[in-house]
Amino acid sequence: MGSSEVATELYVLLSAVLFIMGAMGVLLRRNAILVFMSVELMLNAANLALVAFARQWASGAGHLMVFFVMTVAAAEVAVGLALIVAIFRTKKSIDIDNLHMFKG
Amino acid sequence: MSGVPSLSDLNIAATLPASFLALYACLLMIVDLFIPRTRKHVTAGLTILGLAISLVLALLPLGGVARFGDGERAFGGMYIADQFSDGVNVIALITALLGVMVAYNYLDRIQRQRGEYYYLLLFTTLGVMVMGAAGDLVVVFVALELLSIPLYILSGFRWPQEASEESALKYFILGAFASSFLVYGIALVYGATGVTDFEGVWRAVEDIIAEDASGKYLLLVGAGMLLVGLGFKVAAVPFHMWTPDVYQGAPTSVVAYMSVAAKVGGFAALVRVLGCGMANFSLDGGLVAAWQDTVWLIAALTMILGNMVAIVQSDLKRLLAYSSIAHAGYILIGVAAAGSVPVANEAARAVIMYLTAYAFTNVGAFSVVIAVERDDASNTGLESMRGLAAKQPLLAASMAVFMLSLTGIPLTAGFVGKWFVFKAAIAADLIPVAVVGVVTSLVSAYYYLRIVWYMYFEQGEGEAHVPVPLAWAISIATVGTLVLGIFPYLLSDMTNEITLAFGP
């Protein structure tokens, strides 16, 4: 490993920070789309870690995984947005805090 | 790993039930376009046909009649076609069959008779099947999403009904949230081991343990993340909170199906990931995996919370939701037991037994809920059970069987499942969690029995609506529950040779 290369640990750290930021976003945001984007951020944090590890291990499995994650994320986006649209039509709001019809 | 494998190397034949279903689902998606809205029973029939064919294909190897392909590995080890995956296939397919049967008239009643329902269901089923057969973390992830995404849609299938939409969005957001944990866990495991296939993980784990490398921290955290992601799917405490809301809001036919399917998938993956990949991951060089304590603690929490909270529920769907949380706890005992290498196979078998039992019983129980539910999604309170025995003796009898099975009374499948799970737990020396298991079973008896007493000991309207397909589903579920309870060897013999470990 050359000195110019950034250590894997730093990437992982960064990915962890991103992951936590995403998680906070999910917790704090009330707009469904923003929440949803936070989830995407978490997925991308994972992607970052995967790529970093793939570089470290010099194997393709990580990259492969990243592709799958991206693809699946796209699919999720499609479904997620459709749901959000649907619920917006019904409730005229995409504030997820309004989703509390059910009580134990 | 390197080199382009030839088609024969892929050993696609071994994946026959799953690959058939994948193709069939895709075809059906196209075919459905040409089926007019008024004739969706054709789609339903075709779905059943496809599922039935796939079921036969899955049963053949399980019953030892025929074995497709050459060996257990397919797609270069990505797909493992062993007895465990056969078992998962069968459970998933049976659940799907029942799911279609209970859905058909229900969809008519809620005026949502659409083809999508059926092929989405097929895709979910496929996801479940692949999860059970996963030989690689990547496959686990993909299968999980294949399982989940259609379920998000199905949960909202009753749009623009607010409850249904809300439950779908809730499920979706939380599901995606949990998925990201799973992905991150995969990344960490990958970081620790450098591979994503279970066999590789297994080997790497051996090295890590042998060298006492620092990778074990990464691996532990990764395993924990995976547990979170999958624990969410199976509704283990404390990742369970979506369950009651989603179950209550989603169309009951979907709940009947997904309460089982999602669990089967989640547990299959848990067994694969933890049992196949990391059963040898012991920190002190012993035979007990490092994650075992965590899993059984979660199992204990799940059983306690699920059962106790179920007691105070007054809505059948919510009650069954908590009940399903509780049952996740019981199955988790099996998963925990798989953390002891000598018991791993027995534990995996126990999980299969339990899931089978659970599939019949739970789908059956929700089918009964479907029967009493009114078109406006009301009448799912416990009171709807009052006096059912007098008006609908057979329906009530079936429900009684399901309740007894969920309680774990002998001669029902539920008992067999519990027996195997507890047996595995004891073999793995997990006596405390087994004790929690039996004590909470006792607690569960109370609320299950309450349903029975509402049906039998009290007077009431007892209104119910049992069209033919639903009746068939309930009958099959009842018979399945009883047959498995009385002749458990039918299944236990089939799953006798489950082997999880890659190690020597």
Place this chain on the structure above:
Amino acid sequence: MEDISLVTVVLMLPLVGLVLMMLFSRTEQAYKWGALVTSLVTFGVSLLLVRNFDTSVSGLQMVQNVDWITADSFTIRYYVGVDGISIWLVLLTTFIMPLAILASFNPIKDRVRLYYMFMLLMEWAMLGVFVAQDLFLFYIFWEVTLVPMYFLIGIWGAEERIYAAVKFFLYTMAGSLLMLLAILWLGNEAGTFSVPDILAKLDSGELTLSTATGRWLFLAFGIAFAIKVPMWPLHSWLPDAHVQAPTAGSVILAGVLLKMGTYGFVRFNLPLFPEASETFAPYVAVLAVIGIIYGAWVSYGQKDVKKLVAYSSISHLGFVMLGIFALNPAGIQGSILQMVNHGISTGGLFLLVGVLYERRHTKLMSAFGGIWRAMPLYSGIALVIVLSSMGLPGLNGFVGEFTILLGSAGSSVLSWWFTFFAAIGIILAAVYMLYMFNTVFMGALDKEENKRLPDLNWQELWSLVPILVMVFVIGLQAGYFFEFMDGSVKELVNYVNGYALSTAGH
């Protein structure tokens, strides 16, 4: 597949009858008679068991042993058979059931079909408990008995039936779940669940249980059985269940179901955990004796006949427990006989109470008085059964109690005080039984509504006559019954004592 053994035939007959009934019976009348005929046929065939029984064999007879569930780490078998310990309990079950069914003809007017289905299911499960030799099988039958009884109490019971049914279910299940764990533990260690195999392994030293383990397992099994018996202070479900159940339900509960607990002690606790049995014998005996006196005492304080009879069971079964834990042949054989006796006489008492309840719809003793004058036949029969229950010599109850006391007096693990206090129970039995008899049957017939009570009708009469006959037969000819159990009990006692000797040698 080997030949089907007679035990299997007896076991499966109620089920066959049940299926045939469901297939071919349409009317309620057909269900009634179908159930009666089935139970009678079962009884008849079970008599063949007695005829074919070889008293010179101490082990299991008429065995059927088929692999049921096999796994690499254990096997579960369909393993049934009878030996001297179980044969009379099987007979007791087949004997009581037709009576219970016959006694239901009049009182049960509601959901008749379901009722008789549950009755046959009940019979099947109870028979299974007594013939099963595999722990898994045993546990299945053990738990299955709960289900029909739950329904019997819950649907056809009295006012507080739901509470009683649920309590009965939960209480019993609480114990049996602990037993389930113990069974699993044992089977896991032994690699088999069949009791004779486990015993053989214990005997050959292939399987050893540490002292502590043995004691824990003893307790786990013991608590399950003790709840069923029920031993003091775990008896609280019993007055509810017995009092709320319909007549036939009470008869079955008292007649057979409680015996499952005491039988379990003899069948499993003693041979499997001999060391623990000897260690715990005095403690169990203390509870047993407390039960004897407490049960008798509390019975005397009751105002409700059925409750009185229910509490008397606690007292009677205290005797049985005392005999078992005398750990000698006399005690155990007395206990086994007393199980049968209690089944017969207390079953009879519940039938009697049922007759009264049918007529007056009350069970309060104060509502009666001088019934003898109005219903002489009924009262005469009642007198005999009451006397049998309080252990009049020459009737069945005495033989059992005497033999138990004989055993406990000669026991090498129990002190004389147990016999002394247990014998006090005999006095107290007279106190509450005669109190009941005097209050209900004697005295002036001063209540208008009692003056025209009709005497027994034919169903009631014929459900009581066999009991009457057995009261005398066992009372006068107990030797015949002991002869059957002698070999098995002797072997059991030798085994338990042999273990004690071998540990003493260490």
Place this chain on the structure above:
Amino acid sequence: MDNFFDLVPLVVLIPLAGMLVNLFTGRQLGERGVGIVAVGASGMSFVIAVLLWIAQVNTGYKAAVIDMPILADWIVIPSANVTIPWAFRVDSLSVTMMLVVTGVGTLIHLYAVGYMHGDERFPRFFVYMNMFLVFMLILVTGNNFLMMFVGWEGVGLCSYLLIGFWFDKPGGAGWRNSDAARKAFIVNRVGDFGLILGVLITFWTFGTLDYYREGEVPIVPHAAAEEEVPLFAPALPAEDAGHAVAGPLGVFNQAELWLEEGGHKVDFGMVSLSFETTLTLITLLFLLGATGKSAQIPLFVWLPDAMAGPTPVSALIHAATMVTAGVYMMVRANVFYHAAEFSSFVVAVIGATTALVAGFIAVGQWDIKRVLAYSTVSQLGFMVAAVGVGAYAAAMFHLVTHACFKALLFLASGSVIHGMEHGHHHATHDHSGHHDDGFDPQDMRFMGGLKERMPVTYWTYLFGTLALAGIIPFAGFWSKDEILLDSLKAGVDKGLLSGYIGFVLLLTAAAFTAFYMWRQVSLVFLGKPRHAAAAHAEESSRVMTWPLIVLAALSLLIGFINVPSGFPILGWLLGEHQFTSFLEHSVPYAHAGTFSFLLATFAVLLALGAIYLARSVYNDRVLAVLREDPLAVNTRMQRAFALANAKLYWDEFYFKYLIYPYRNAAYWLAEQLDWRFWHDYAHERLLRDPFNAATRALTWRVDKQIIDRSFDGLGHAARRAASRLRRIQTGYVHIYAMSVLFGALLVMVLILLPLIRDWLGL
């Protein structure tokens, strides 16, 4: 004549058959048929008993053990070495008892046909009576203690049924016939408790309960056999040297051998006792049994109440036969009692005390039958005391004579009651204006002057009274005198304290006997009628008077069967102590009574003196004007009389200190402890409620609120950290997500726990 022995089962089976016939066809047979069957059964049984007696005499008093037909062994547990068969024993003792039971029984049956005439439950009465015979005969003929116990409890049952025969007769003051019946049964059970424990110990001591085995003859003790050649040499099987526990010998011979051998230890499960201690234990427990059945202190309280039954019952069961079972049992166990000195002492003291106490109480009673009941208790005390001082033959002798004259007295009193009832009926019928003044046909205060109205009854009653008072030559004189002399001799010759105590107490009791009997005669028969009923009383029918006459004759003559040695003329004429010689063959420690002219004269004079005293107190003049007892108004005597009248407050004592506490405790246990506390409180407050609370806590606190609130708080904190100043509403999705996150943290902590522990060095 040997084969006569085989008839012994018939003694039991014939009454059984009679009972069954009457039970099933009694209603069809009618009174006459029922009477014929019952009396016939009893009579045939008597005939068999006579045949057995003849067989005894002819075979040189050989004993025989005969198996029960049809029934095989009763309780047999080979692995526990338990063999308790149904086997009869014919020997002089059992034949004596058979003769008494069936003989007196037949007469009483006959009498009862007249007495019970017209009763609506006539057949049932005779069913019970025959059943009583069955059990009583099982009691006396059984060859082991357990068979005796069968009879023992069986007669108790019959007693219960017969006392409660008129169970629906309205009783006064909350005390009904059925209560008296229950009291009898339960008090007897207390005694049975002792007996059964004694039987158990006997079994574990000897390994058998048989008195003697087949072919075995009683070992004649050397002490008693000094002057006589042993009648039978002990026929011991050779292999018996080791005295195995389950030896082939019956209990008595085994005991004899062990006593001779000395120092034998008896091994019970957990304790080992010397044989002598064991015997003491057994005999004391048997004594408890005897105090129950034979109505001794402290269990005699049931017998007076037992008079609630029809009078023939009182005569047969509560005077002549059943109550003597305790005496029979102790005589049967004479080998034990002879060896157990302490127990014998207790027996003697209890017997003598009972005799005196009951005699005292009898003086203060008004009920004609109650007086006789206490008299019976007193006489049983004589017998028991006799056993205590070792005078087994005397005890049996008194048993026989007492059976005759006490049965007579009861039957005669029944005749009086019958007559009184008849008279009352007549009187109220005639004088329709006559209104009831609390008339009780059994109350002696309403009688008087019946001598003229009922001459047969009077004369027979007089015979009975004289016999009971012990006036020569009536039967009672011989037997009572023998007991008195034997106890005195026990004191003087053997230096037994019990002998002196017994003698003094019994002599006093004898004086009381004569006194209260003459009081009764005076009150009932002498003087003038004090009530219209008495004035109109009529003599009973002949079916009732004939048995009286026969019994009166027996009361006069039966004493001659055992004339003491040394009695002038009669001894030579009738043979000396015939009865004792007969008995000796089965009662090894029976010994013949001698005769003391001095004592006999003294006793008779004492009795005559008491009679004189009684007559002077209860003279016609006083009775004619006084409706109270002369003693009750006598300032010096009234307190003593009140005490006797209140039966020494014995019942009250039991009620206060035993029965009420037990009953109240039962209510408390049943309602408070078992139901309110254990059933309700413990299960609801201690089990269900905490469980529900936990459930609620989990549901609302943990599942909703903790996760809700704490995450709410967390969310706030997090939002503040994220510089979000605006108030943010929380929604469920956030909470759920938070819970997932929390779960993830939990999982991390858990899964890393071992490592964290390692780091921290824990």
